Amino acid sequence: MSAKEKSGHAIVLGASIGGLLAARVLSESYAKITVFDRDELPTANIDRRGVPQGEHSHGLLARGRQVLEELFPGFAADLAATGAVPLDIQGDVVWINDGHRLVRTPTGLQGLAVSRPALESYVRTRVLELPNVELRARHEALGLLATEDRGRITGVRVLPVGGDEEQRHEAELVVDATGRGNRGPTWLAELGYDKPVEDLVDPKTTYVSRNYRRTPGQADFTAFLCSPSPQQPVGGVAIAAEGDRWMVTMIAAGGAPAPISDPETYHEYAKQFAGQEMYELLSKAEPLGPPHRMRLPVSVRRRYEHMKRLPIGFLAVADAVCSFNPAYGQGMTVAAVEAAVLRDELAKGRENLQRRFFKAAAKVIDVPWDIAVGADLRYDAVPGKRTGKVKFLNGYVAKLHVAAARHPQVGHAFLSVANLMAAPQRLFAPAVLRRVLNPGTPTPQPTPTSSPTPATA
Numbered sequence: 207m208s209a210k211e212k213s214g215h216a217i218v219l220g221a222s223i224g225g226l227l228a229a230r231v232l233s234e235s236y237a238k239i240t241v242f243d244r245d246e247l248p249t250a251n252i253d254r255r256g257v258p259q260g261e262h263s264h265g266l267l268a269r270g271r272q273v274l275e276e277l278f279p280g281f282a283a284d285l286a287a288t289g290a291v292p293l294d295i296q297g298d299v300v301w302i303n304d305g306h307r308l309v310r311t312p313t314g315l316q317g318l319a320v321s322r323p324a325l326e327s328y329v330r331t332r333v334l335e336l337p338n339v340e341l342r343a344r345h346e347a348l349g350l351l352a353t354e355d356r357g358r359i360t361g362v363r364v365l366p367v368g369g370d371e372e373q374r375h376e377a378e379l380v381v382d383a384t385g386r387g388n389r390g391p392t393w394l395a396e397l398g399y400d401k402p403v404e405d406l407v408d409p410k411t412t413y414v415s416r417n418y419r420r421t422p423g424q425a426d427f428t429a430f431l432c433s434p435s436p437q438q439p440v441g442g443v444a445i446a447a448e449g450d451r452w453m454v455t456m457i458a459a460g461g462a463p464a465p466i467s468d469p470e471t472y473h474e475y476a477k478q479f480a481g482q483e484m485y486e487l488l489s490k491a492e493p494l495g496p497p498h499r500m501r502l503p504v505s506v507r508r509r510y511e512h513m514k515r516l517p518i519g520f521l522a523v524a525d526a527v528c529s530f531n532p533a534y535g536q537g538m539t540v541a542a543v544e545a546a547v548l549r550d551e552l553a554k555g556r557e558n559l560q561r562r563f564f565k566a567a568a569k570v571i572d573v574p575w576d577i578a579v580g581a582d583l584r585y586d587a588v589p590g591k592r593t594g595k596v597k598f599l600n601g602y603v604a605k606l607h608v609a610a611a612r613h614p615q616v617g618h619a620f621l622s623v624a625n626l627m628a629a630p631q632r633l634f635a636p637a638v639l640r641r642v643l644n645p646g647t648p649t650p651q652p653t654p655t656s657s658p659t660p661a662t663a
């Protein structure tokens with residue numbers, strides 16, 4: 207669409223990953239986009255109040271990196287130039303799932319190790335370079351404006367932080383990107399709509415995270431991930447990041463006692479892991495600041511796609527629609543794929559956009575939600591319905607982890623699906639299924655011609 211054909215005003219509520227990506231795709235077809243956020247938005251890569259998860263390890267999956275590269279050409283190279291670490295998700299990462307070590311070999315699944323504030327700051331800078339996008343920080347969204355018959359959203363009510371005079375801003379489209387604590391359903395209810403049905407699962411999981419200094423030659427991996435399992439409900443993650451850091455998170459899942467928050471003994475938690483690399487790394491590395499603890503909130507999936515009545519001109523994206531246990535690091539990637547979906551649906555026109563978008567977004571969410579919630583429901587302490595599908599998939603994935611420790615093809619299939627690069631059917635492709643049902647002897651590995659990407663600063 208040429209600049210001339212752009213028309214109308216769109217408002218995005220929330221200037222975090224979901225809101226910024228929505229603004230980026232809306233900028234292709236709306237003449238003006240205004241993004242409101244209640245936070246003071248920092249100019250540097252620092253944590254902020256509205257995104258408390260920013261203190262915890264974040265990684266960007268392969269599909270997320272691909273979409274961000276499409277939306278912001280030069281994305282990965284620009285961030286790498288500031289210290290972020292591009293990584294081959296199977297070759298540069300130590301994966302231990304259910305106590306089984308996935309065969310490590312380069313496969314071309316490319317992710318990015320970068321802190322959450324740095325990623326957001328980069329995306330914000332690129333979005334604000336767009337001539338038709340304006341950002342209004344320190345403005346809290348209070349509710350929606352609608353036509354008299356309530357059939358169409360016509361704008362928003364916002365309050366400047368510290369002010370006492372509510373403002374009204376008109377727009378043809380309002381996108382709620384205010385994250386997992388959003389009030390979108392309440393705003394709709396105020397206009398006489400039902401609230402979307404919510405699927406809820408409490409993962410009963412606690413994260414305790416801390417940064418450590420990263421120095422050359424410390425480790426031969428860019429990331430280490432030991433996932434918790436019902437047999438051993440403790441795990442941990444260490445991911446290289448810009449600023450010569452390791453972002454480290456200790457995890458207690460399924461109601462297990464929270465990890466150690468004591469700065470002196472924090473690293474000892476990693477002694478329990480099935481692989482000792484993280485413990486060895488942390489016992490010698492220099493901590494940068496104290497550990498930060500977070501009890502993960504309840505995972506919520508809002509079923510907008512099932513609503514009988516929806517007003518024209520209202521969308522919700524990213525965590526405002528679905529937020530789940532970040533064990534597989536899928537949240538930002540889902541936000542990116544939803545932005546791509548929004549772009550595709552807008553390319554078909556604006557008629558019935560809300561129905562088309564929520565339906566297509568639900569398809570994007572299905573797989574990561576099933577993966578994350580299925581893994582949570584393995585723990586007896588996590589309430590929720592164990593359907594036949596959940597039990598079957600959990601049984602199959604447990605066997606798959608055994609096979610992935612012997613055959614790189616099986617690990618590749620698992621990571622392709624978890625990275626949203628392949629449909630879940632890939633896990634049942636004949637070559638994978640055969641090895642899952644009969645792991646047999648390990649597939650011979652070619653002798654490496656070079657050492658894996660070193661995680662050096």
Ligand SMILES: Cc1cc2nc3c(=O)[nH]c(=O)nc-3n(C[C@H](O)[C@H](O)[C@H](O)COP(=O)(O)OP(=O)(O)OC[C@H]3O[C@@H](n4cnc5c(N)ncnc54)[C@H](O)[C@@H]3O)c2cc1C
Nearest residue numbers: 220222224244256259264265347385524525532535537538
């Ligand atoms: C501990 C933890 C670790 C995670 N690790 C990963 C990972 O490794 N990889 C990954 O991809 N994802 C990860 N995630 C998920 C990821 O952080 C989220 O999916 C992502 O941040 C969602 O972005 P969002 O824009 O929807 O919401 P948020 O990032 O939550 O942002 C919401 C924004 O809305 C603003 N806001 C809220 N209310 C209002 C209001 N009324 N008016 C105006 N503004 C408002 C806030 O200030 C904020 O800017 C993790 C999450 C957690 C909790």
